[in-house]
Amino acid sequence: MKKITLLVTLFWFLGICAQNTGYGTTFKKAFVNPSLHNQTVQNNKIAEECDDVITCDNLENGVFINGTSGQKAAIDIPIDAQTVITINQIKVTLSSGPEPAFVHFKFYKSNDSIPTDIYQEITNTTIIASDSIGYEPLHSFVIRNVTLELQDAIVLNGAETTDRFWMSAISDANAWATTDGVSNGAGITGKAIAMGSDNFDWFTLGDIEGLYEIEAECELLGVDDNDVTGIAAVYPNPASNKLNIRLTKGKAIQQTDIFNITGQKIKSFGSESENLDISFLTNGLYFAKIYSSENQTSVVKFVVK
Secondary structure (H helix, E strand, C coil), X not given: CHHHHXXXXXXXXXXXXXXXXXXXXXXXXXXXCHHHCCEEEECCEXXXXXXXXXXXXXXXXXXXXXXXXXXXXXXXXECCCCEEEEEEEEEEEEEECCCCCCEEEEEEEEECCEEEEEEEEECCEEEEEEEEEEEECCCCEEEEEEEEEEEEEEEEEHHHCCCEEEEEEEECCCEEEEECCCCCCCCCCCCXXXXXXXXXXXXXXXXXXXXXXXXXXXXXXXXXXXXXXXXXXXXXXXXXXXXXXXXXXXXXXXXXXXXXXXCCEXXXXXXXXXXXXXXXXXXXXXXXXXXXXXXXXXXXXXXXX
């Protein structure tokens, strides 16, 4: 506790920030017009857009990402062992005097919900936009959305970590703008921003989350989009609070598992097939994996809105 109290003096905190968080926000926007949400079916896997966005209305919060102690910050990207995420573009909200000349990234594996071994170091980035969106007078920082083009896509394989990866921005900018009060509920990017340095270990920092956008595609391995053997109907679709599943005549449900787009299992139901309570799900795309009494497994997609 004494260590954390001492180190907080190195960070920059001002104001309170309203926040839009996580996969749910992105999917809600995408499904206003479902045709805007592109899907490709590959061999035994489904690839979906899985853009992740943390945005903020009040830009007076931040954490320093450089300094004499070599401090660093990282946000988490939840992922299931069956999922591969391919990142095509990254935008981070950084604060500094002059415009940043570079932004690189380190991706870490996760151990006990904090960053551990380095998974990838990404230096082949090009700044394609640096848009001023605010000003922080205490340090005379301009707050900018910095968009990075990647020379090569970043591929994160969920089988190679535990529950999540962590993404750290390395830049000549001074700070990473943050939001306050991040909820850890279902559908929300799961952990607060993690802080570390050359001189102290990683720890998560309250309920604060770094501001960023990731444009990516998620591949849920082992799921065939046409694997609907024995399914007569899944309704309503889109759904809101309840979901019903009807099998073809003579078949019975043994279990239904609900997965989100990153391949994380959210909920398991037993043999019931009507009025499945999905009121806890945020807006977005989900998969229902249905096990029948004939040892058949089917997967269907449904939308929550």
